Every structure is written in C-alpha cells, then in structure tokens.
Amino acid sequence: MTTYLLEKALVGEQVLDDVLVTVDAGRFVEAGPDARDRAIRLPGLSIPGLANCHSHAFHRALRGHTQLGRAGEPPGTFWTWREQMYAVARRLTPDSYYALARATYREMLAAGITCVGEFHYLHHQPDGTPYADPNAMGNALIAAAKDAGIRIALLDTCYLAAGIGRAPEGVQVRYSDGDATRWAGRVDALKGDDTTVIGAAVHSVRAVPKDQITTVAEWAQGDGQSGKPLHVHLSEQVAENEQCLAAHGRTPTELLDEAGALGPMTSAVHATHLTDHDLALLGSAGTHACFCPTTERDLGDGIGPSRALADHGARLTLGSDSHAVIDPFEEMRAVELDERLATQRRGHWSAIDLLGAATHDGHASLGFPDAGRIAVGQRADLVTLDLTSPRTAGTGAGPETVVFAAVAEDVRSVMVDGVLHETAALRPEIGHELRAATEGVR
Numbered sequence: 001m002t003t004y005l006l007e008k009a010l011v012g013e014q015v016l017d018d019v020l021v022t023v024d025a026g027r028f029v030e031a032g033p034d035a036r037d038r039a040i041r042l043p044g045l046s047i048p049g050l051a052n053c054h055s056h057a058f059h060r061a062l063r064g065h066t067q068l069g070r071a072g073e074p075p076g077t078f079w080t081w082r083e084q085m086y087a088v089a090r091r092l093t094p095d096s097y098y099a100l101a102r103a104t105y106r107e108m109l110a111a112g113i114t115c116v117g118e119f120h121y122l123h124h125q126p127d128g129t130p131y132a133d134p135n136a137m138g139n140a141l142i143a144a145a146k147d148a149g150i151r152i153a154l155l156d157t158c159y160l161a162a163g164i165g166r167a168p169e170g171v172q173v174r175y176s177d178g179d180a181t182r183w184a185g186r187v188d189a190l191k192g193d194d195t196t197v198i199g200a201a202v203h204s205v206r207a208v209p210k211d212q213i214t215t216v217a218e219w220a221q222g223d224g225q226s227g228k229p230l231h232v233h234l235s236e237q238v239a240e241n242e243q244c245l246a247a248h249g250r251t252p253t254e255l256l257d258e259a260g261a262l263g264p265m266t267s268a269v270h271a272t273h274l275t276d277h278d279l280a281l282l283g284s285a286g287t288h289a290c291f292c293p294t295t296e297r298d299l300g301d302g303i304g305p306s307r308a309l310a311d312h313g314a315r316l317t318l319g320s321d322s323h324a325v326i327d328p329f330e331e332m333r334a335v336e337l338d339e340r341l342a343t344q345r346r347g348h349w350s351a352i353d354l355l356g357a358a359t360h361d362g363h364a365s366l367g368f369p370d371a372g373r374i375a376v377g378q379r380a381d382l383v384t385l386d387l388t389s390p391r392t393a394g395t396g397a398g399p400e401t402v403v404f405a406a407v408a409e410d411v412r413s414v415m416v417d418g419v420l421h422e423t424a425a426l427r428p429e430i431g432h433e434l435r436a437a438t439e440g441v442r
C-alpha cells in the first residue's frame with residue numbers, strides 16, 4: 001500500500017489542491033488515518049490515465065517516410081499511402097512486430113497513455129497460411145503491451161475482402177481468415193486477463209460482407225450480459241460511401257445498423273463523412289465515435305462532425321491510429337480546433353468534455369469501465385504533468401492547461417495499475433528502441 005500526495009489533481013470535473021490517494025494492488029483505496037505522514041509527493045497536475053482507442057502499431061514505422069510518396073511520384077493520396085503501409089505489413093514477423101509494437105507502446109506510455117485499443121488485422125504468414133500458433137501475431141501484441149507496461153484491448157479484426165465483392169489481394173491474404181466463422185474460431189483461442197481485453201473489429205464495410213459483419217457482431221455481443229468491444233472503421237473516405245451506396249443502396253452506417261453492429265459497445269472509428277440519418281442511427285444506438293484527428297489531417301480525410309455526433313447521443317473517444325503523432329493532448333484539442341476551422345466559430349467542446357473522451361469514456365469503449373477516474377475503487381492510473389515547462393507555466397493549472405497548453409513531453413510521470421514510471425529516464429531508451437525497431441521493417 002502506497003500513498004501519494006498530489007500537488008494538484010483532476011477529481012471529477014475539478015482540479016483540487018493536495019489530493020491524497022492511496023494505492024493498493026493496482027487500485028485506489030481509502031486512505032488510512034496516518035496516510036498523509038507517509039505520503040510521497042507528486043508535484044504537478046495529475047489527471048486520470050489516457051486511453052488511446054485506435055492504434056495500428058506497425059504504422060509507426062511509416063512516420064516521416066510517407067509525406068512525399070514514393071521516389072519520383074507526386075505526394076499522393078490516402079490510397080498511395082496505403083500502398084506504403086502494405087509494404088511494411090508484408091515484412092513483419094511475430095518477432096519484429098513484437099519489437100516494433102513494444103517500442104510504440106512505450107512511446108505511448110511516456111505520453112500518458114495507460115491503455116491502447118489495438119485494431120489488429122495482420123494475422124497470418126505472408127502467403128496467408130496460419131502460423132503454428134494461429135494467434136502468434138496477436139499474442140506478440142499482447143506481450144508487447146505487457147512489457148511496455150500498458151493495458152491492451154486487442155481488437156482482433158475480421159478482414160475478408162479487398163473491396164466490396166473482391167477477394168483479398170496481395171498482402172491482404174495475411175489479414176483474411178476466409179470467413180467470419182473461422183475468424184471467431186481463431187479469436188476464441190486468445191486469452192484475456194486483468195490487463196488484457198479481447199475484443200472484436202470489423203475492418204470496414206469494404207472488407208467484410210454484410211452477413212459476415214452480423215457474425216462478428218454476434219460474437220462480440222456474446223450472451224448479451226456485458227458484451228465485448230466491437231470497433232469498425234466508418235466512412236473515413238468519401239470513396240467508401242460511394243462504393244457502399246453503389247453496391248448496397250445504403251450508407252456504411254445504414255449497412256452496419258442493418259447488420260446488427262451498432263450499440264453501446266461499438267466504436268465507429270473516424271465517422272468523418274456522415275448523413276443526417278447516419279448521425280441519428282449512431283446517436284440513438286449510443287455508439288462511441290472514435291476520432292483520430294492527427295491521422296485524419298495527415299491523410300487528408302476531412303473533418304468529422306464531432307459535435308453533431310455527441311448532440312445525437314454518441315460518445316466521443318480518441319485515437320492516434322497511424323501514429324503520425326503520438327500526443328493525446330494534441331488529439332484532444334484538435335477536436336475543438338478542427339470544429340472552429342470548419343464552422344468559423346469557437347466553443348464547441350469544453351476542456352472537461354474532451355478530457356472525458358480521453359479518459360473514462362475511452363477506457364469504457366475498450367472494455368475497461370473501471371479506469372479513467374481518480375476515485376476509490378478505480379484502477380490506479382495517474383498522468384502527472386509538469387506545470388513549470390515553457391508550455392504550461394502561467395496557464396492556470398486547470399483543465400484548459402491539459403487540453404490547450406500541454407504536449408506529451410510535459411508528462412513527468414505515468415502510473416498504470418499502481419506502477420509508477422518516471423518519463424525523463426525512459427525517453428532516451430524509447431528513442432533508441434524505436435530507431436532499431438522501425439529500421440528493421442522498412
């Protein structure tokens with residue numbers, strides 16, 4: 001049992017001074033009578049652990065290498081970026097993916113992320129044959145998260161087609177299980193534990209036929225008691241909407257609704273190009289809408305209707321997706337700042353609401369409803385920010401400091417399930433690890 005005296009802490013919706021928290025077996029517990037005398041001081045502003053709800057760990061190898069497209073070619077589009085991403089996907093083995101994911105997850109830890117939602121579709125050997133352990137890749141990711149010191153929701157992804165009505169092509173044979181029933185059989189062999197949730201994902205309406213989406217959704221819903229997380233890329237690109245309308249006469253959201261895939265444990269990732277009917281469907285089902293603003297801007301996806309989604313009843317969460325940037329503070333403020341650019345008005349999202357998306361709502365969408373609040377009974381996660389840095393000094397130490405002033409580099413320490421990490425000591429090591437792990441696979 002260890003007690004900490006937090007100089008300032010975000011408790012509920014308020015920043016309080018001198019907050020005493022006691023940690024036992026990875027949870028916040030009631031402080032004893034003499035706890036204050038034994039307390040370890042944590043200077044700065046402590047907030048709950050941050051949830052990164054959408055990650056493809058291997059995309060980290062592409063950072064800095066995709067801005068100009070391939071040699072001699074113009075800067076490119078989402079689809080030419082995808083070709084470069086596939087080239088990395090072709091090379092990865094369980095060992096090299098473990099090393100790359102561990103380094104990427106350590107970068108997340110140092111940025112204040114205590115749990116990652118890994119949208120994982122790189123399942124099989126390069127020719128599509130399963131590994132001796134059919135979950136060798138998924139298990140490598142689970143081990144990487146454990147060794148990096150963060151929790152993981154492995155969102156094992158069903159990916160069956162190159163496009164609507166088209167068999168997998170090229171590297172996509174590594175992604176496909178053939179059909180959703182075989183996907184479920186493989187996923188059933190994955191084991192969760194106290195820091196690992198096994199969830200489901202449908203890659204997109206492009207990559208999974210409607211009847212197969214239903215099979216994945218039924219697997220995630222299980223016996224209906226609590227259900228597992230179900231994530232899906234939704235309407236990131238206008239082309240996806242056009243293809244879906246041409247093939248089915250429905251938007252991707254309408255197709256997911258008919259397939260039974262919308263609900264409170266569903267996260268619609270991106271949700272960028274939506275109709276009014278889509279907004280109503282996502283909102284009334286109480287889905288999460290996972291925005292990934294730094295990736296969406298990097299890929300030129302567009303600005304999604306975050307405020308309208310929330311007004312209809314959807315719950316915002318955030319992810320760093322392609323890891324062009326890993327900085328949850330930047331993701332938070334980008335939601336509000338993008339709305340300002342789109343509408344020429346300010347004041348769509350408060351700092352507290354954006355913090356809710358990055359903390360308790362994010363963790364809940366990953367199957368960890370007991371994380372994301374500094375409160376007795378919750379998982380003992382703390383992200384402590386330096387209030388004396390050139391960015392944060394003089395900013396008032398309120399929620400606005402966190403959302404509109406801080407950057408990942410301002411994270412001084414991170415506690416995950418009661419284990420405290422000092423980031424200054426970690427950063428040089430993480431840089432070294434990332435360099436080695438990315439050079440190996442590009």
Ligand SMILES: [Zn+2]
Pocket residue numbers: 054056119233269321
């Ligand atoms: Zn994605």
